[in-house]
Amino acid sequence: xxMIPGGLGAQTATPVASQSDQENSAQQLEKWEKTARRAExxxxxxxxxxxxxxxxxxxLVIWREKFLADQNINKNAIKTLQDQITALGEKPxxxxxxxxxxxxxxxxxxQMAVLVAPVKTAEVAHxxxxxxxxxxxxxxxxxxxxxxxxxxTSPINPAHWGGALAALGHSFDNLRKETAKSWAxxxxxxxxxxxxxxxxxxxxxxxxxxxxxxxWSGQIAGKLQAKSVTPARWLFQFLLSIxxxxxxxxxxxxxxxxxxxxQLLDLHGQHxxxxxxxxxxxxxxxxxxxxxxxxxxQPIQPPLNLPIGQRQRGRFFAxxxxxxxxxxxxxxxxxxxxKWSQExxxxxxxxxxxxxxxxxxxxxxxxxxxxxxEQQTGQDASYRNTVIHYFSRVLGVLALIGPVLAAxxxxxxxxxxxxxTALSLGLLAFLSILNRMTTEIYALIVRSQERAREALIPVxxxxxxxxxxxxxxxxxxxxxxxxLTEVWARFQVGFTFGDTRISPAVFMxxxxxxxxxxxxxxxxxxxxxxxxxxxxxxxxxGRNAITSGVGYIGIFLSAxxxxxxxxxxxxxxxxxxxxxxxxxxxGLQNIVSNFVSGxxxxxxxxxxxxxxxxxxxxxxxxxxxxVRSTRIETFDRSDVIVxxxxxxxxxxxxxxxxxxxxRLKVPVGVAYGTDTKRVEALLRQIAEAHPMVLANPxxxxxxxxxxxxxxxxxxxxxxxxxxxxxSVHSDMNHEIxxxxxxxxxxIPFAQRDLWxxxxxxxxxxxxxxxxx
Numbered sequence: 204x205x206m207i208p209g210g211l212g213a214q215t216a217t218p219v220a221s222q223s224d225q226e227n228s229a230q231q232l233e234k235w236e237k238t239a240r241r242a243e244x245x246x247x248x249x250x251x252x253x254x255x256x257x258x259x260x261x262x263l264v265i266w267r268e269k270f271l272a273d274q275n276i277n278k279n280a281i282k283t284l285q286d287q288i289t290a291l292g293e294k295p296x297x298x299x300x301x302x303x304x305x306x307x308x309x310x311x312x313x314q315m316a317v318l319v320a321p322v323k324t325a326e327v328a329h330x331x332x333x334x335x336x337x338x339x340x341x342x343x344x345x346x347x348x349x350x351x352x353x354x355x356t357s358p359i360n361p362a363h364w365g366g367a368l369a370a371l372g373h374s375f376d377n378l379r380k381e382t383a384k385s386w387a388x389x390x391x392x393x394x395x396x397x398x399x400x401x402x403x404x405x406x407x408x409x410x411x412x413x414x415x416x417x418x419w420s421g422q423i424a425g426k427l428q429a430k431s432v433t434p435a436r437w438l439f440q441f442l443l444s445i446x447x448x449x450x451x452x453x454x455x456x457x458x459x460x461x462x463x464x465x466q467l468l469d470l471h472g473q474h475x476x477x478x479x480x481x482x483x484x485x486x487x488x489x490x491x492x493x494x495x496x497x498x499x500x501q502p503i504q505p506p507l508n509l510p511i512g513q514r515q516r517g518r519f520f521a522x523x524x525x526x527x528x529x530x531x532x533x534x535x536x537x538x539x540x541x542k543w544s545q546e547x548x549x550x551x552x553x554x555x556x557x558x559x560x561x562x563x564x565x566x567x568x569x570x571x572x573x574x575x576x577e578q579q580t581g582q583d584a585s586y587r588n589t590v591i592h593y594f595s596r597v598l599g600v601l602a603l604i605g606p607v608l609a610a611x612x613x614x615x616x617x618x619x620x621x622x623x624t625a626l627s628l629g630l631l632a633f634l635s636i637l638n639r640m641t642t643e644i645y646a647l648i649v650r651s652q653e654r655a656r657e658a659l660i661p662v663x664x665x666x667x668x669x670x671x672x673x674x675x676x677x678x679x680x681x682x683x684x685x686x687l688t689e690v691w692a693r694f695q696v697g698f699t700f701g702d703t704r705i706s707p708a709v710f711m712x713x714x715x716x717x718x719x720x721x722x723x724x725x726x727x728x729x730x731x732x733x734x735x736x737x738x739x740x741x742x743x744x745g746r747n748a749i750t751s752g753v754g755y756i757g758i759f760l761s762a763x764x765x766x767x768x769x770x771x772x773x774x775x776x777x778x779x780x781x782x783x784x785x786x787x788x789x790g791l792q793n794i795v796s797n798f799v800s801g802x803x804x805x806x807x808x809x810x811x812x813x814x815x816x817x818x819x820x821x822x823x824x825x826x827x828x829x830v831r832s833t834r835i836e837t838f839d840r841s842d843v844i845v846x847x848x849x850x851x852x853x854x855x856x857x858x859x860x861x862x863x864x865x866r867l868k869v870p871v872g873v874a875y876g877t878d879t880k881r882v883e884a885l886l887r888q889i890a891e892a893h894p895m896v897l898a899n900p901x902x903x904x905x906x907x908x909x910x911x912x913x914x915x916x917x918x919x920x921x922x923x924x925x926x927x928x929x930s931v932h933s934d935m936n937h938e939i940x941x942x943x944x945x946x947x948x949x950i951p952f953a954q955r956d957l958w959x960x961x962x963x964x965x966x967x968x969x970x971x972x973x974x975x
Contacts, residue, residue: 489525
């Protein structure tokens with residue numbers, strides 16, 4: 204038997220491995236060793252630049268992915284050998300083992316060592332690569348922290364203002380000279396003349412889209428907004444609002460294309476133009492977000508409870524904030540392209556930073572006004588309003604911190620606070636819009652806005668959207684893409700539990716297979732419940748028991764198949780599961796008892812749905828039997844949840860088990876002196892005349908005895924349906940009262956004669972014939 208190596212450092216299971224495989228493995232190990240030593244030297248010296256560290260890190264990530272894949276080589280062969288070794292049993296202690304079995308065990312151990320060697324090599328190399336990557340990340344993060352905490356020039360120092368203005372003027376002068384040079388170039392003039400019709404068409408289309416596109420779509424959306432909001436109308440209005448975003452963006456790109464075709468701008472001008480396009484995109488997107496969060500007019504169910512004037516200010520400051528973000532990017536691009544000094548960049552960026560902080564502060568105040576308006580209108584302090592309240596406070600604090608840090612001289616720290624705050628605010632606004640969109644889509648599906656607001660599915664979808672947005676928030680606040688990929692790589696590796704590695708791929712395989720099995724189980728249950736079982740002679744309780752049993756078996760089989768498909772080895776978890784089962788058994792013994800009792804109820808069926816029972820002092824109709832408890836609906840229409848163990852360990856009275864025939868007792872009392880035989884005949888006639896009383900066996904009338912106030916009789920009748928016992932009892936009482944009144948038979952009531960032993964005491968006689 205030969206095993207072909209499947210990864211780095213793999214060897215064959217035969218005594219002599221392939222020469223080419225050995226050479227390939229040796230070469231790969233040598234290359235990895237060189238890369239690892241080079242990384243260790245760079246980390247030890249810490250003299251490499253960030254770019255060099257990034258290149259080295261990418262190489263280490265590639266090697267680590269190879270090592271992770273090599274950890275699964277020979278997996279099936281190792282499993283086969285392990286099963287063979289297990290089949291041989293434990294090696295006897297103190298006694299010689301059979302020579303043939305000993306030879307077989309030795310051969311299997313040798314083959315196992317050969318197969319496991321490349322896996323161990325890959326595990327060691329993977330651990331080494333991960334450690335080197337972590338060291339590089341720590342160095343880069345340390346450098347970023349030092350840069351943020353570096354004290355730079357203060358922008359309020361007038362000594363640097365002249366140099367900053369000179370740098371800005373020099374950049375514009377270069378742009379002017381470059382444009383004039385291109386205009387004077389005959390080649391550019393010829394190209395301009397040849398492309399003039401196309402340029403004019405592009406400019407005209409760009410101006411129309413920029414100036415009128417958003418207004419046209421806004422007018423249509425305003426007409427829809429004035430009407431009652433339905434899910435379909437809101438979604439259509441949302442699509443029109445997207446047109447308000449896309450049309451100006453299309454105009455910007457048409458304008459960029461027209462200027463590019465004119466060939467009037469050289470390298471410097473093209474760079475500035477691309478930066479201006481970013482400014483326009485930032486402005487248009489922020490205006491669109493402001494229109495959705497602070498809608499004009501009188502919208503129904505606006506995102507924030509603000510009057511028209513405050514919403515107008517919200518739209519204004521949202522647009523200003525987007526424009527300032529774009530201008531900040533423009534200043535940074537010019538500084539990098541024109542090689543401005545650090546002092547010039549700080550001085551020219553400081554006014555933008557101040558305006559950005561002011562806009563953030565005003566938006567924070569609007570959020571605070573929303574919470575105050577909600578309180579004034581009598582709205583409760585909901586979780587959403589509580590979050591908005593604290594968020595407005597945090598937003599205001601961050602808006603004030605940025606300018607203070609910049610004025611002191613920590614300009615990079617100020618930028619690391621103010622700009623991410625503005626971008627995070629925009630991302631939160633976008634998530635709020637998506638939240639409303641998912642709710643409206645679900646309302647359109649279920650055709651009810653109230654159900655959509657109370658449903659769980661939109662909440663789960665929005666929760667998933669929040670989770671998906673976390674990497675974007677991390678990037679906004681300074682995280683590197685490599686940091687996120689490192690987190691994802693660790694997540695993919697998973698963790699080891701026993702001899703089993705639990706990774707996202709394993710979990711997804713398990714989840715998908717289990718969900719498929721669960722859906723198939725529910726489909727089979729629905730088919731049995733609605734199609735197959737109704738055509739049989741099985742009663743309702745038996746059909747429910749069969750359906751529930753199929754559900755439990757299907758879920759159990761789905762879990763087993765999912766575990767096997769995911770490649771989880773349950774044998775390695777048996778000891779841990781056994782230890783946990785002891786503790787769980789003691790802690791959950793009542794739940795387990797109810798579970799087992801529920802299975803017994805479903806199999807033996809001493810009670811079924813629809814039965815009239817009495818258990819533990821509760822009487823009512825069985826409405827549902829689950830695996831843990833049974834729901835009983837009492838006659839006053841309240842539900843009683845009874846643990847299933849009470850039905851097994853206690854006594855249960857089932858009035859309708861097997862059939863609905865039951866006995867009714869009606870007690871009657873008559874006055875002393877009444878003819879008892881006559882009373883007996885009248886009561887028998889009344890019982891026999893009722894339609895619910897069976898003729899066979901005949902109803903009986905018993906003279907029970909001599910009571911304190913009456914002669915006691917009792918009617919005993921068998922009813923066709925004992926569920927009508929209370930109604931039959933009432934009918935017989937009415938008939939008894941009528942017949943006894945016609946026959947002058949008195950129904951006595953309790954009365955007592957009071958004898959006074961010393962009545963003279965009550966008259967105030969003192970015993971001498973004189974009143975006291």
